[in-house]
Amino acid sequence: MPLVNVIPGEKIPTAPLNTRLPVWRIPGWLLVFVWLGRGTFRSVVLTGRYWWITGPLAVSGWLIQAHGWLALLSVVSGLAAAIAAWWRFYPASWMRFGWYPLVGRCRRLWIYRRGWTPAMTACGLASMHGGQRWVPRLLGVRSDQWGDRVTVRLLPGQHPDDWSKAAPRLAYSFRLREARAFTTDRPDRVVLYFARRDPLAAVVDPLPVPATLDLSGLEVGKQEAGTPYRLRLAGSHVLIAGATNSGKGSVIWSLLRSLAAGISSGLVEVWAFDPKGGMELAAGAPLFARFVYDDPEAMAGVLEEAVKRMRQRAARLRGITRQHTPTADEPLILVLVDELAALTAYLTDRKIRDRIRESLSLLLSQGRAVGVHVIAALQDPRKEVLPFRDLFPTRIALRMTEPEQSDLVLGDGARDRGATCDLIPETSPGIGFVVLEGVREPVRVRFSYLDDDDLADLAAIYAPGGER
Known part of the structure; x- marks a missing residue:
């Protein structure tokens, strides 16, 4: 191979790179066949996909061709009569x-x-790949x-x-x-x-009281599909959060109405706490086994008593069963707290506040299996107000004032998945989103509304030991 002498500083000429692609010449008759084949294939696919259009058209054309317009008119009239009778x-x-x-x-x-x-x-939601959409x-x-x-x-x-x-x-x-x-x-x-x-635009009237207690599905309102919504209480605690006049009372009273048969028969004991002086829960006082509303120290004492009952029951059920079944001797204990933040954050007495927090933490972490359930409502869902928020498997978020509050109550990403609680209008109290433990999507629900007369009838008819 001959050697090339290179003078320093001299540029070596290089041949340009040939990047011309080969040209394939396709005959015109072949392109026609390709276009015809592609068009035929697409026509067959569309005909099969839209059979509910092409089928009747084909049958109509055959009837006209074989028997005339009168035959087609007779068939259409018969089908119309059959559909009218069906409707x-x-x-x-x-x-x-x-x-x-x-x-x-x-x-x-x-x-x-x-x-x-x-x-x-x-x-x-579309993407580009290889130059194609x-x-x-x-x-x-x-x-x-x-x-x-x-x-x-x-x-x-x-x-x-x-x-x-x-x-x-x-x-x-x-x-x-x-x-x-x-x-x-x-x-x-x-x-x-x-x-x-919107099937939830109208107010949901009070639902019928079930004859038997079913903790696996308490009918409390209507969901977005227009069907009844049933909330599971067995093995769960319920957190209700919402702004002022968002309908927290509708959720509470809907749950109590679904539990009314169990309350009357003694299968359910309701221990009610109303830090607002009894303004919300006083109408149902005959339904409650315990009702505390004005003394924070008394509330702390009753909560500690609930913890004591929980531990005694756990000792009796240990080694026998892992899930409590309500009976007249061992009823389900429902700890109902309206405005939970008044007990966990707003109390000025630190000792009483710590006692209440400790009792609630124990009830939430250990009470489900032994039949001690907590239903709590509050307005402010911040972590410093409710530090044990994650102990509630069932969470209900009604109308909120800020977009971030949906995620605070229902979990991260809940608003992106459709729980737009801040967009619920003030004229629609009782509408909210429910998230269950282990379920990704929130469910939009409107809870039933009970007026004062409905509450009075409920308390008079279904009081424990009363005659219905």
């Missing part, structure tokens, strides 16, 4: 299996499908009288929290006011609920 005599079945599935398909085609790609792009796939739409449930397949790298944060923007993209995201049994899917109407 007239079985309206619930018609709405569930006939009307709402049709509404869902129409809304999927004309509302969601048409604006799906622009909405996904504008809300940051990837859009989450719309799998289905199920409608009812209140809203639409839109099932979506997630793109790789997406998380349900991404959809929870984007849900308010998606709602306005489709000309609606509210949307929330829910997880499903499948990790690659998410369900978006778009509300068209």
Whole structure:
């Protein structure tokens, strides 16, 4: 190989890099066949996907071709008569299996499908890869009288929290006011609920008192789907938080009404504490086994007595059972505290305040298994006001004054998942969000409202030992 002499400082000429790509010339007739094949494939897919449109059109065309217009008119008239009879005599079945599935398909085609790609792009839910736009796939739409449930397949790298944060923007993209995201049994899917109407706009009347005590599901109000909401008390404590006039009393009295049969039969003992001088709970005084409302020292003493009863019961049940079952001899003890912050933060007597805090901490940490449950309401959810907030497995957040308070009560990220407590209007007391231990999504609920006459009747009829 010959050697090249290089003079110092002299530039060596280099040949330019050839980056020209090879050109493939495709005949025109081949492009025509490719376009025809692609169009045929898409036509078949669309025909199968929208069979509920193409099927009737095909049958109508065949009837006209084979038997004429009169045959088609006769078939259409018969179907219309059958549908009218179905709607007239079985309206619930018609709405569930006939009307709402049709509404869902129409809304999927004309509302969601048409604006799906622009909405996904504008809300940051579409992605670019390899120069192509990837859009989450719309799998289905199920409608009812209140809203639409839109099932979506997630793109790789997406998380349900991404959809929870984007849900308010998606709602306005489709000309609606509210949307929330829910997880499903499948990790690659998410369900978006778009509300068209609010089933919780009207006040919920007092619910019937159940004949038997069922701690696994106390009916206390109505949830967003328009169905009754049942709250589990067995093995749980309940924290209720909300601003002034947000409806904390509705939650308390709805729970007591659901427990009324157990209170009357002696299966439930209610120990009530009302630091506000008895203004809220005095109407139900006949229902309570203990009622303390004006003396902080007396409240501390009753709470210490509850701790003593809890420990005695634990000693009797140790080695026999891990979960208490209420009986007349061993009733469920319900410690009901209205305005908990008045006992844990606002008391000026430090010794009494520490006694109350210690008793409540013991009841919350050890009482569930032995049938001692705590229901507490407060306005200020800050950590320094309620240091043992995490000991409440069931949390209810009503209207709040600040966005951050939703996460303080319900847990981190609750507001991003739809618990917009600060947006609840003042004209809708009793509406709130419920979060259960181990359940990711908050549930929107409106609790029933009991006026003074309802409370008087409840106390007179279901007082312990009274005759109904």
